[in-house]
Amino acid sequence: SSEGAIVWTKGVCRFCGTGCGLQVGVKDGRVVATKGDPDAPVNKGLNCIKGYFNAKILYGKDRLTQPLMRRTNGKFDKNGKFEAVTWDEALTEMANQFKRVYKEKGPTGVAILGSGQYTIPEAYAASKLVKAGWRSNNIDPNARLCMASAVVGFYQVFGIDEPANNYSDIEKCNTMVLWGNNMAEAHPVLWSRVADRKLTHKETKIINLTTYKNMSSNMADETIIFAPNGDLAILNYILREIVHRDAIDHDFVNKHCIFAAGGMDIGYGMRPTDKFAFPKEKDIQAKQNAIILSKEEAIAQSRPELAGKEVKQTQQGGKAGAHWSISFEDFKKGVEPYTLDFTAQIAKGDPDESLEDFKKKLKNLADIYIDKKNDILSFWCMGFNQHQRGVWVNELIYSVHLLLAKHARPGNGAFSLTGQPSACGSAREVGTFCHRLPSDLLVAQKPARVKSEKIWGVPEKTINPKVGRAYMEILRGMEDNSVNFVWTQVVNPFQAAPNSNHWLKAARHPENFVVVADAYPTFSCQYADLILPAAMIFEKWGLYGNAERRTQGWQQMANPPGEARTDLWMMMEFAKRLQVKDCWGEQPVPGLKVDGYTDGKLPSVLDEAEKMGIKPDMTLYDVLFARPDNLKVAWPDPDLVSKINSTTAPGNLNWFPEKALFNEYRKFTLGDGHDLADFTTYMNSETRGLIWPVVNGKETLYRFNQDYDPYVKEGGYAFYGKLFKAIPTGNLFGVTDPKPVPLPNKAKIFFRPYAAPVEQPDKEYDLWLCTGRILEHWHTGSMTMRVPELERAQANSFLYMNPKDAEKRGLKNGDVAVCESRRGQVKAIVQTNQRNFMPRGMTWLAFFDRKVQTNQVVIDATDPISEEPDFKKSAVKVYKA
Numbered sequence: 001s002s003e004g005a006i007v008w009t010k011g012v013c014r015f016c017g018t019g020c021g022l023q024v025g026v027k028d029g030r031v032v033a034t035k036g037d038p039d040a041p042v043n044k045g046l047n048c049i050k051g052y053f054n055a056k057i058l059y060g061k062d063r064l065t066q067p068l069m070r071r072t073n074g075k076f077d078k079n080g081k082f083e084a085v086t087w088d089e090a091l092t093e094m095a096n097q098f099k100r101v102y103k104e105k106g107p108t109g110v111a112i113l114g115s116g117q118y119t120i121p122e123a124y125a126a127s128k129l130v131k132a133g134w135r136s137n138n139i140d141p142n143a144r145l146c147m148a149s150a151v152v153g154f155y156q157v158f159g160i161d162e163p164a165n166n167y168s169d170i171e172k173c174n175t176m177v178l179w180g181n182n183m184a185e186a187h188p189v190l191w192s193r194v195a196d197r198k199l200t201h202k203e204t205k206i207i208n209l210t211t212y213k214n215m216s217s218n219m220a221d222e223t224i225i226f227a228p229n230g231d232l233a234i235l236n237y238i239l240r241e242i243v244h245r246d247a248i249d250h251d252f253v254n255k256h257c258i259f260a261a262g263g264m265d266i267g268y269g270m271r272p273t274d275k276f277a278f279p280k281e282k283d284i285q286a287k288q289n290a291i292i293l294s295k296e297e298a299i300a301q302s303r304p305e306l307a308g309k310e311v312k313q314t315q316q317g318g319k320a321g322a323h324w325s326i327s328f329e330d331f332k333k334g335v336e337p338y339t340l341d342f343t344a345q346i347a348k349g350d351p352d353e354s355l356e357d358f359k360k361k362l363k364n365l366a367d368i369y370i371d372k373k374n375d376i377l378s379f380w381c382m383g384f385n386q387h388q389r390g391v392w393v394n395e396l397i398y399s400v401h402l403l404l405a406k407h408a409r410p411g412n413g414a415f416s417l418t419g420q421p422s423a424c425g426s427a428r429e430v431g432t433f434c435h436r437l438p439s440d441l442l443v444a445q446k447p448a449r450v451k452s453e454k455i456w457g458v459p460e461k462t463i464n465p466k467v468g469r470a471y472m473e474i475l476r477g478m479e480d481n482s483v484n485f486v487w488t489q490v491v492n493p494f495q496a497a498p499n500s501n502h503w504l505k506a507a508r509h510p511e512n513f514v515v516v517a518d519a520y521p522t523f524s525c526q527y528a529d530l531i532l533p534a535a536m537i538f539e540k541w542g543l544y545g546n547a548e549r550r551t552q553g554w555q556q557m558a559n560p561p562g563e564a565r566t567d568l569w570m571m572m573e574f575a576k577r578l579q580v581k582d583c584w585g586e587q588p589v590p591g592l593k594v595d596g597y598t599d600g601k602l603p604s605v606l607d608e609a610e611k612m613g614i615k616p617d618m619t620l621y622d623v624l625f626a627r628p629d630n631l632k633v634a635w636p637d638p639d640l641v642s643k644i645n646s647t648t649a650p651g652n653l654n655w656f657p658e659k660a661l662f663n664e665y666r667k668f669t670l671g672d673g674h675d676l677a678d679f680t681t682y683m684n685s686e687t688r689g690l691i692w693p694v695v696n697g698k699e700t701l702y703r704f705n706q707d708y709d710p711y712v713k714e715g716g717y718a719f720y721g722k723l724f725k726a727i728p729t730g731n732l733f734g735v736t737d738p739k740p741v742p743l744p745n746k747a748k749i750f751f752r753p754y755a756a757p758v759e760q761p762d763k764e765y766d767l768w769l770c771t772g773r774i775l776e777h778w779h780t781g782s783m784t785m786r787v788p789e790l791e792r793a794q795a796n797s798f799l800y801m802n803p804k805d806a807e808k809r810g811l812k813n814g815d816v817a818v819c820e821s822r823r824g825q826v827k828a829i830v831q832t833n834q835r836n837f838m839p840r841g842m843t844w845l846a847f848f849d850r851k852v853q854t855n856q857v858v859i860d861a862t863d864p865i866s867e868e869p870d871f872k873k874s875a876v877k878v879y880k881a
């Protein structure tokens, strides 16, 4: 290419989990344009409005270009003003602060808040640094806020994470059901494929289940507006209909499934200062004799020791909710109360719709699922996952599809979509969750730790067997002084986490040291002690994994501005400032109680390390990143290297960390059902991503199905059952025989009851508030609000309300209103008749707008099993500002 011409190279969109392929135009070392890649199977040349601005997000006027530290008189001062410092000054202070906290609190006092927007090599490095280097499991990605319930659902039902199907099912099905998934705004290009299918195949039906009418309703054949948590009852109603009409595929179910029920885990994340209006299940129960538990009953049954006490978060991240196998007869008993009448009473969401009309819609929905002629896809994303019973709704939708044998086959499946571009690749697959290791391994399982320690070349017992703190628990740790060093990477937690007023205060606690690495001065930067300037997508080599298990790679195309560096470079440079002896001696781990360990202690592994040639004075960089094997990995293209300063290892181009780390990570996946191809294959200009497992160079379009999945050897279908080989047996209410029954390659069909939301509107806080994303902006808007075209397209997060609710409060379109909850108040402009249409009693706010700190109002109640917060159900009052 001659100087001055645009060179086009393949890339991947920086935004949503759809994972659209791009062509990226580079001229004179600058990314000047992007366009949809016509050869990309995901998007076939299309992009949405955000996708078209992938180039402009790199060049906002206020990109961070040098480290900034709070200082007074040239020294770090928590109350000082931000001053530009050198990387050496920044990393040295950071290492000193880390060592201060680590000496006092051990591995549980330090943490990283990571991201589903990490590249895969970055995420893998973060997981390795924290788990092997720091011997801590306190790393958790923002995917905890969007996908954790789906993850646990997958684990519990199939024994392995991530969807069985792929996007091409959109062109193979005749029915699509959206469960709280406003695809038209959240997954626009996938929605274009849905639209294309509907417009070219007239028989295609779309049903939109939601708590308000949204953009996806415009094309849906039917919109079913349900009350918050009503989805739990509706799913049980469909299950009951399947049972009553004997629509079960008995052959499939007998061969491949087992029935299960589980504990009523409690863990709403209540805070002593917050008062809740408690559910009214008891009233309904009296009428219908349904299997619904009030909070008190649930506590009495599943955690008797907590009865009558203040309940705070009681589960650590990612613990499998206790469950056991039950008989089909018990399953039938469980779903029996969910008649059409009963379900409609609980689930009807629009006060202006008649009960009869709502019942007709529910019956039609059950008919659609049950009709053998229908090839059906169920899609969901945040509506299911950000849910106080998120794991339960995930499990129940699989129950529906499994009973009907409509899963993991062309045109049929329950399909969990992801929010972030690499929620699958970088949060889930590489193990940046606090309970995971790469390739679906769990820190709590000894063989998993041993395998990881071998691949990482570190002594046995280096990895801490105690599950770390999940995202919200890290924030709560900053508040209660148990976590004092927090490094945030590719995440904006002080705007994105619910009940955020608490965390803003906690960040400024004198004991805490908060490092924010980002490309722009985000809202979170205001609460940092140290700000590190980060490189963005095309300024580094990377890979992302999208929602259909497709891994896609791109090369570095431009240099980051000023002194900005990749997160990987920052981690490696930080690791150069820690020595093995800093972390690998005996360490306190409160609550650690595992066979072979002294209570509350991690043993020293320094002696074992010496036997392996690892000296106490070596740095963690030497041990984790630059071992001789890794150093042998050379750059693939010397010509490219001469044009681009590697942002990862400037001035030191004799090895290629992204490639070395990815190929090391690949070792975890081979033969394990997660097989990935090698780095070079993904980087080839011809490859447009591959759907894993990639076995003998071939991708796997459907898992669990013998016709497609090389891991299924006989019997048509097989679920991996790897993680939960056996479960105890019992009845609906508990274990009766603790002897585990084996589950060889069977999927679990769960019964889960209805449970009401923990906070509900009452006299004072009389409206629901639901929150979410909009088409034009990405998450907290830190990139898209810097693109003038996108900012102009949608500059404000509107408070959507029903016109009658607005009128009652003396509000009209365009007025500024206060939206107040028990946790705080924000101001936003009222909108009643555009884009979203709220039923009476419901309001809605997006969280992208820095001017409207939506999450200051939102409750931090979490699903007790997945620890994912519920951003969809807060009680608020609204009044004129």
Ligand code: SF4
Residues within 6 Å of the ligand: 013, 014, 015, 016, 017, 018, 019, 020, 043, 046, 047, 048, 049, 050, 051, 052, 187, 188, 189, 190
């Ligand atoms: Fe595709 Fe999502 Fe990017 Fe839009 S935001 S171009 S739908 S990946």
